Amino acid sequence: MTMTLQVDPIACTGHGLCADLLPELIELDEWGYPILADSVPPDLVAHARRAVSACPALALRLVRRQHQLVPRHQSSARRARYEGDR
Amino acid sequence: MSHAYADDGYGSHGYSGDGYPVDPHPRDKRPDARTTPRLTLDWQRADCAATLREHSARFGPLPRHAGGRSDLLDQVEASRLTGRGGAGFPTATKMRAVAARRRSAVVVANGMESEPASEKDKALLARAPHLVLDGISLAAEAVGAAEAHICLPRTRGWLVDAVLAAIGERQQAGIDQISVAVHELPHHYVSSEETSLVHWLNGGEAKPTTTPPRPFERGVGKRPTLIDNVETLAHVALIARFGADWFREAGTREASGTMLTTVTGAVSRPGVYEVAAGTAVGDVLELAGLQAGAEAVLIGGYFGTWHDIAAVDGRPFTAGGLRPVGASPGAGVLFALPAEACGLAEAARIARYLASQGAQQCGPCLFGLPAIADDLGQLAAGRPEGDPLSRMQRRFGVITGRGACHHPDGAVRMAASAVRTFQADAHAHAQRRPCLSAYSGRQHGRQQTAMLPVPRPFAEGDWR
Numbered sequence: 001m002t003m004t005l006q007v008d009p010i011a012c013t014g015h016g017l018c019a020d021l022l023p024e025l026i027e028l029d030e031w032g033y034p035i036l037a038d039s040v041p042p043d044l045v046a047h048a049r050r051a052v053s054a055c056p057a058l059a060l061r062l063v064r065r066q067h068q069l070v071p072r073h074q075s076s077a078r079r080a081r082y083e084g085d086r
Numbered sequence: 087m088s089h090a091y092a093d094d095g096y097g098s099h100g101y102s103g104d105g106y107p108v109d110p111h112p113r114d115k116r117p118d119a120r121t122t123p124r125l126t127l128d129w130q131r132a133d134c135a136a137t138l139r140e141h142s143a144r145f146g147p148l149p150r151h152a153g154g155r156s157d158l159l160d161q162v163e164a165s166r167l168t169g170r171g172g173a174g175f176p177t178a179t180k181m182r183a184v185a186a187r188r189r190s191a192v193v194v195a196n197g198m199e200s201e202p203a204s205e206k207d208k209a210l211l212a213r214a215p216h217l218v219l220d221g222i223s224l225a226a227e228a229v230g231a232a233e234a235h236i237c238l239p240r241t242r243g244w245l246v247d248a249v250l251a252a253i254g255e256r257q258q259a260g261i262d263q264i265s266v267a268v269h270e271l272p273h274h275y276v277s278s279e280e281t282s283l284v285h286w287l288n289g290g291e292a293k294p295t296t297t298p299p300r301p302f303e304r305g306v307g308k309r310p311t312l313i314d315n316v317e318t319l320a321h322v323a324l325i326a327r328f329g330a331d332w333f334r335e336a337g338t339r340e341a342s343g344t345m346l347t348t349v350t351g352a353v354s355r356p357g358v359y360e361v362a363a364g365t366a367v368g369d370v371l372e373l374a375g376l377q378a379g380a381e382a383v384l385i386g387g388y389f390g391t392w393h394d395i396a397a398v399d400g401r402p403f404t405a406g407g408l409r410p411v412g413a414s415p416g417a418g419v420l421f422a423l424p425a426e427a428c429g430l431a432e433a434a435r436i437a438r439y440l441a442s443q444g445a446q447q448c449g450p451c452l453f454g455l456p457a458i459a460d461d462l463g464q465l466a467a468g469r470p471e472g473d474p475l476s477r478m479q480r481r482f483g484v485i486t487g488r489g490a491c492h493h494p495d496g497a498v499r500m501a502a503s504a505v506r507t508f509q510a511d512a513h514a515h516a517q518r519r520p521c522l523s524a525y526s527g528r529q530h531g532r533q534q535t536a537m538l539p540v541p542r543p544f545a546e547g548d549w550r
Contacts, residue, residue, distance in 0.1 A: 008296055009448035009490045029484050030457075033449035 001064055003040040005048060009033075011059035018060050022051040034060075124336070124344050125320050126360040129213045135248045138255040141216035148220050148261050149326050158228040159185065162322060164330035166342045171196055171278075171315030172389070172417045174405045177322070180312060183302045184229045187310035191231040193264075194287065194306065195222050197238045197245075197316040198271060198278030201387040202439075202539050204417045206346035207316050209358040211238075211245055214320065215252035219266060221319025224326045226264045229312050234266045236316075237283050239273035246270055272548050273541075275388070275443035276493050280313040282445075291549035293445035294491035315417075317346050338364035341404035347418035349374035351384075351537060352425065364407065368399035371422055379425030382507055384538075386416030388436050389496030391503035392429060395422070412503070427537045428521050430511055433504030434462040439540045440497040444489075445549075451494040454485035458501050465512060468520030475516050478505060 014032040025037040040048045052060045163178035184191050199207035226234050238246050256262050271277055277292035284305045286292040305311025325333050334342045341363035347370055350356040354375035361370055383395050391413045401407045403415050423429050441455035458481055461474040482502050485494045505512050511521050
């Protein structure tokens, strides 16, 4: 089961603790907000958990895989476009 | 430039402009698919909203579906109607997802039209509110909704009045089984995002929220919620009357039916035009009278992309037709850049506007968009600090995909396309040689570098 890190971008206030604790998978952009690696290799899961629990804004999560956002039979392109309604 | 609701601005496909159709009321009330306007039928006959009586004479009464709710869902699916709010998602898929949930559903008509370069939702609601209200009524029946809302921008009080008047007419006539609540929301750019509508209707601010859950799972009052653009619902009203086959008589295999477009900029007849889906970009521009010398076009609005007209001229104005060049029709917006204007300056103004219009929630958007707007602004003015071009390229890659909504992505896409399309200009500007139009504009004292409408930002905190 692949694990991934997710950040709630609304909750995140750019403390940057996560990047200190998990520099292998998290780097900070020029404004101090985390840029996450795609997936968490098994040997780093424990470290990832630690980073998650250290987040002062409770914005970081470790989850199994991305949630399915729209019905399964839609192509990924469709799924992406569905998000862009304006 | 102010963008008033000009009554000379509404053309529609099929009219020559010098007269009315010979037979204004087709015998079987079925507008001819290819040559006659559909949604815009008879718009030129009146300068105010069609009354319920006029509406019924035009299109026939609101159909009752003998086959029950699945009948309309089948028709909408067979019509291959896609959302007209910008994302182009298949309407039937959305409706079925809501209908499949156990709890009773909610229907929300999205008439926010936050895209400053679009006028079509406003025009549609102003001229044919009953088409939209028919669509709400039918969609509610199809997905099993007991509650319906229509969201309109607070800045358009007159439009709210028109819609309320239309709802009043329908209540008197007793044609709807559902009552539609009208809401006036703050008119920020991100306030028309569907999660913003849900959040606002639930008592919060008109700001996007983190998903999942998507509104079709848990939306207004935690109920499954169908949110459709008002034009989409108007098409549903016609599909329910005339069927999927009729709907598909216009358009192409890839994109069916007709679509409303807003064409502005270097055109002699700016306004809202209804065209068959699949009409070439160049033909849509010609409809509005493209002026000589215009070389670039902004496709899809402020979230769209800049292109050389020559490169997109023959391409269908559809999602599939524009995908190869990295464009999307968005809500059907075309802005032709006047020959004397500077594309970089226009892009910088849009970027500045989009930066101010974020929900100020997510760091990459909150800090990244102003940074890009600054880069573009320095470039446009020909006063670069450091190397704004490579700085921007790096920031484009970092910002995309890191907001709760897609506001930062859209802004980045627009800025990146400007740098690409106006590449020669960008390099000249970067070497402190801004383009001629910037100079000529100043010399003649005209505001030549301000072509696109940029609404005034709202007061801080006005999100509720």
